[in-house]
Amino acid sequence: MLLVVLKQLACHKMEDSTEDEIMLRSGGAQVFPNEGEHVITAGNSAFMEKPIISAGDVNIELWEEDWPDPDDYLGTVTVPANATGARTGEFTRDEAHYTLHYTAVQF
Ligand SMILES: [Ca+2]
Numbered sequence: 231m232l233l234v235v236l237k238q239l240a241c242h243k244m245e246d247s248t249e250d251e252i253m254l255r256s257g258g259a260q261v262f263p264n265e266g267e268h269v270i271t272a273g274n275s276a277f278m279e280k281p282i283i284s285a286g287d288v289n290i291e292l293w294e295e296d297w298p299d300p301d302d303y304l305g306t307v308t309v310p311a312n313a314t315g316a317r318t319g320e321f322t323r324d325e326a327h328y329t330l331h332y333t334a335v336q337f
């Protein structure tokens with residue numbers, strides 16, 4: 231089994247012009263923040279301690295809330311089922327750029 235712990239989401243380049251309202255989703259459920267959206271700007275990070283347990287690959291999507299327009303999909307980071315250690319993944323759609331920092335443990 232795979233234990234993924236999401237640690238940090240660093241914003242290098244926003245999707246919106248003034249601030250982004252972001253959400254991480256996995257398996258159809260929101261995993262960060264617990265509810266609503268997290269407001270973030272370029273050069274800053276969101277810190278978290280969010281465990282996800284899986285028997286296979288874990289796909290983590292980054293979304294940016296807009297209203298009344300549809301939310302923007304900023305990409306998916308796939309954690310392989312055999313991943314171990316401290317790792318990073320990039321979200322780069324819609325000209326945004328975020329880095330997700332996480333750890334992976336096999337058990
Ligand atoms: Ca947007």
Ligand SMILES: [Ca+2]
Pocket residue numbers: 246249250251294295296297
């Ligand atoms: Ca927005």
